[in-house]
Amino acid sequence: MPPLELPLGLGTSGLDDPAECRDTVTAALEAGYRHVDTAQMYDNEVAVGEGIAAADVDRDDVTVATKVHPDNLAPEAVRETARESLDRLGLDRVDLLYVHWPTGAYDPDATLPAFDALRDEGVTDHVGVSNFTPALLREADRILDAPIAAHQVECHPRFQQPALRELAAEFDHRLVGYSPLARGDLFGDDAFVEIAERHDRPPAVLALGWALARDVTPIPKATGDHVAENLRAVNVEISEAALDAVDALERGERRLDPDDTAWNR
Template identity: 55%
Template sequence: MSQDRSPETCPTTNGMPMLGLGTWQNTDPDQCAESVRTALEMGYRHVDTAQAYENEGDVGEGLARADVDREDVFLATKIWISNLAHDDVLETARESLDRLGVDSLDLLYVHWPARTYEPDETLSAFSKLYDEGLIENVGVSNFLPEQLEAAIEICDAPIVANQVELHPMLPQPDLREACDRHDVDVVAYSPLARGAVFDQPTIQEVADKHDASEAQISLAWLREKGVTAIPKATGEAHIRDNWESLAVELDAEDVDAIDSIEERSRKVDPDFGPWN
């Protein structure tokens, strides 16, 4: 059944738009800048990058090119695992701000609880950046429930988000429950399972029912779960296809069908992942 695919706005949770543009592996400078510009002028208001992506400058160029006010954009980046000592957090966060060409960040994440991550030292630096007004919110990424709970106890600034791999083949119910218990938003990276959702039979069936793409169905399912998604996209067609997921309304039968998928697949699994 065909439906209007022209959403004008995106729902938000705690001030964060629930659909954003991911920029991992978007390393061609002009393409990255144009992806950001295209997404923002289409209606996106959430852009996610990281020090490790080595494209903060290009993301900043895209922000500058877009005919959208900076204050209307929710901008997030992440401190890499080699920069998580207290003074390194402070120094490299300012370098990220310079590369992005902004005075402050809407959200700064601890990218992984690994290597130089020491909860007290790392999070005290994040709190200092928060107190100085250089970041509006503190986030963590790839944290297990027990690591999230410890970080919340230690960090003076409120932790508002945990960014993790999450999609229909990795639904992470225990982690989502822990985040909900602590009023922490869940942000899904690799929300399309690096393209694997396109070959998933149940998602294909739901997509056919709604005259939608498998990507749109997966993103709509995440939204039904209260999860923010940041799919990576470069070309205008993919950026638009993801944006149009906001017009897809799944019914309870659809959600139950996707919840019943038994296939499990983790796409991002480094040796330093806390689950290893």
């Protein structure tokens, strides 16, 4: 299996309107995106699949990722619902299948071998995890036969995840950052906006460019003109001075912090 390519991607959490979701995915792929992220929890896999099918882009050039709902992490449910995700997406496989949250029915010794089996059966090319703590990540790495291809977590200039970035380098997997614009809060963040203005970069481009420069794959959600604007971060140079200024920002709080997460136990 070739290494997983994970360029800047389109996040689809919150794209609840089927027509808007479908059209956004199609527009993103035709603008140059080659990575689309969805989940059973988002209830939009059908629209994502329709958007992929409608785009004038070769399917094999697109990394498609989805995630198994926490309630579906018992072994038989993993196997059944992963195939249901393929049916909704209209695909014969996904490139990347994640454990969405290590909560609910998650039992590492039972759940993770089911992901190995799906990889062996060709349902997914790669296995990933999401919202794991360092301890849970090490445990998953020990149990899985498949290498962990990606770990998806909240990551942005005000929540930079240094420990998980170091572990990604240690384990040689991609750290994928959701909410890379801090759910839009960066646009009203005076200190961050000042850095962007001082270095003549739009705030979104600076945030996404910072992530890419720090070996994080951002997956911003966007619609309309923001889809193409976010993609600019791939080709716009961000100076070391600007990156260092972002690195030095005071750490903030998570934007997504449910009570039952692993880090709140």
